[in-house]
Every structure is written in structure tokens, then in C-alpha cells.
Amino acid sequence: MYQIEYAYTCHMGRVRANNEDNLWCCGESLPADNQGMEGVHSQIVSGLKTPAMAVFDGMGGESCGEMAAFLASDEFGRYYRANRRTLRDIPELFIDGVCESMNQAVCRYAAENHIQSMGTTLAMTLFTPESMFVCNLGDxxxxxxxxxxxxQVSTDHILGKSGLGKAPLTQYLGVPEEQQKLEPAVLEIEHKEGNRYLMCSDGVTDMLSDGEIADILSRKNSLRETVELLLDRALQKGGRDNATIILCEVQKQELKGKFKAWLKSIKEKNEG
Known part of the structure; x- marks a missing residue:
């Protein structure tokens, strides 16, 4: 038996006039037109509830970025609620389905509104009873x-390196199926008490090196304090982009009295 503690935040940064990031964190998300979050939120959820969390970093001018991130987040929540059993039983099928569904939602909006360039990156973690899955598209x-x-357990889907700004993405949500096939990077990791997973948009990773992030995560701080420190450091170093952070940890879940007694009775019955 395990539980997941998680802490999360979303900040506009110090330069951008709007927020193109969004998230989905065990049912919590942001509206399309938002200015980020106040402070850091945290919760604990049982692993039996198949928790799911995702970060979205929208792309496109004329408010298209925030709409892409919002549409993907909203569709993620809809698909998750309708297919939670699939996530528990056949997680690979859930991942393929939710990525396709989110991509279609963004593409459909772009087509209906005659928008040529619109999309969002994705970084998500999905917890099943036996293990967890990380999945990403973009950077x-x-x-x-x-x-x-x-x-790093995600894959940077970028086209080489550019000395003239950000390198173009090779994978993201919002690409019509006839133009390119979605190929999300997926990795399964066995549960172990104390494992931590950090999801973040490039508003964090463009400001902080992997070494700086590793140093902050290695400290004996709470999840909330760690998220606060990551955000503070990114803002201190310029905060040039929106920054979204979700940090979660696998913890042992102590069984409560009646449930523990019920499991014991089942075990004794089977042994008998």
C-alpha cells in the first residue's frame, strides 16, 4: 500500500504579460485565462485512486498558447474520469488514448478558428497499483x-540545438494526424518508497541547470518547501517564461484499523 504526496504551483514569471502554462493535478487545473496561482498547493492521495498529474506549456501567439494548454488540460481531465479503470488495468492503452484525445481537442479548436500555429507540450506522471509511468511530448x-x-526520465523532443533562440519541437500536442504521428516518450518505473518525480515547464529548466535542480531536490526539505525554492531560484535568475512545477513523492501508506483488520481476515481465510 502506498500514497502519493504532491505539491504544485504555476507562475507567470517576471517577463511575460500572459500565462500560457496550465496543469492537471488530481482534478485541479487552471482556466484558460489565468495569471498563475497564489503560492504552492499540496495534498496527499492514496495510490488506490490511480493519481495522475500533468504539466502543459502552450505555444502560439494571439492567446493561442493558453488556449492550447487549457484545452489539453481540460480534455485530459475528461478522458481520465471516463477511463480510470483502463489506466489501472492497461496503462499503455490509456496513454495512447489520452494523448490522441488531447491532440484532437487542440487540432479541432485550431481548425474551427482558422489558426495555423497552436500547440502545447506535455509532461505527465500516472500511478497504477504496481508501478508508475512517465510520458512527455516536447521539452x-x-x-x-x-x-x-x-x-532526467523524459525525452527532449527538439530539432538539434540552435544558437539563435529556442530549437523547434519535433513532438507536441496540436499537430494534425495527417502531418505527423504522435510518438510520446513513455517509461515505466517500479514503485519504491521515497521516489520523487519532478515535472516542470521550460520556464524552470531554461533558468536552472540540472545540477542546480539536483542540488535543490537533494535537500531534506518538504515537497512544498522544495517547490517554493525551485520557483524562487528560477525567478531570481530572470524568470523569463511562465513556470509550472509539480513535485510528487511515493510514500508508504499506513492502513487504518477496520481496513487493516479486513485484509488480515482475508489473508487468514486464504491461508486456512
Whole structure:
């Protein structure tokens, strides 16, 4: 039995006049027109509820970025509520389905409103009873950390490196199916108490190096304090873009009295 503690925030940064980021965090998300969040929110959820969390970083002018991120977040929530059992039983099928559904939602809006350039990146974590899955499209990242290690577990979908600004993305939500096939990067990781997963938009990773992020995650701080420190550091170093952060940790869940007694009775019955 395990539980997931998580902390999250979304900030406009110090330069941008609007917020093109969004998130979906165990049912919590932001409206299309938002100015980020006040402070850091945190919760604990049982692993039995198949928790899911995602970061979206919208792209496109004329308010298209925030609409793309909002539409993807909204569709993620709709699909999750309708297919939670699929996530629990066949997570790979859920991942393919939710990515296709989100992509269609963004593409449909773009077509109906005659928008040529509109999209959003995706970084999500999905928890099942046996393990968890990380999945991403674009350059929003997912990091893994425990007491001994720190590493990026997402894939940067970018076209080489550019010395003249941001390199173009090779994968994101909002590409018509006839133009390009979605190929999300997916990784399964076995549950282990103390594992932490950080999802963040490039408003964080463009400001902080992997070494700086690893140093902050290695400290014995609470999840809320860690998210606050990551955001503060990104803002101190310029805050040139919107910044969204979700940090979660796998924890052992102590069974409550009646449920524990019920499990014990079942075990004794089976052994008998």
C-alpha cells in the first residue's frame, strides 16, 4: 500500500504579460485565462485512486498558447474520469488514448478558428497499483530522484540545438494526424518508497541547470518547501517564461484499523 504526496504551483514569471502554462493535478487545473496561482498547493492521495498529474506549456501567439494548454488540460481531465479503470488495468492503452484525445481537442479548436500555429507540450506522471509511468511530448521535463540518484526520465523532443533562440519541437500536442504521428516518450518505473518525480515547464529548466535542480531536490526539505525554492531560484535568475512545477513523492501508506483488520481476515481465510 502506498500514497502519493504532491505539491504544485504555476507562475507567470517576471517577463511575460500572459500565462500560457496550465496543469492537471488530481482534478485541479487552471482556466484558460489565468495569471498563475497564489503560492504552492499540496495534498496527499492514496495510490488506490490511480493519481495522475500533468504539466502543459502552450505555444502560439494571439492567446493561442493558453488556449492550447487549457484545452489539453481540460480534455485530459475528461478522458481520465471516463477511463480510470483502463489506466489501472492497461496503462499503455490509456496513454495512447489520452494523448490522441488531447491532440484532437487542440487540432479541432485550431481548425474551427482558422489558426495555423497552436500547440502545447506535455509532461505527465500516472500511478497504477504496481508501478508508475512517465510520458512527455516536447521539452517540458520530468526528473527522477531518490537518496542515491538524480536523472532526467523524459525525452527532449527538439530539432538539434540552435544558437539563435529556442530549437523547434519535433513532438507536441496540436499537430494534425495527417502531418505527423504522435510518438510520446513513455517509461515505466517500479514503485519504491521515497521516489520523487519532478515535472516542470521550460520556464524552470531554461533558468536552472540540472545540477542546480539536483542540488535543490537533494535537500531534506518538504515537497512544498522544495517547490517554493525551485520557483524562487528560477525567478531570481530572470524568470523569463511562465513556470509550472509539480513535485510528487511515493510514500508508504499506513492502513487504518477496520481496513487493516479486513485484509488480515482475508489473508487468514486464504491461508486456512
Amino acid at each position: 517540458s521535463r520530468i526528473y527522477f530522484s531518490d537518496e542515491k540518484s538524480f536523472r
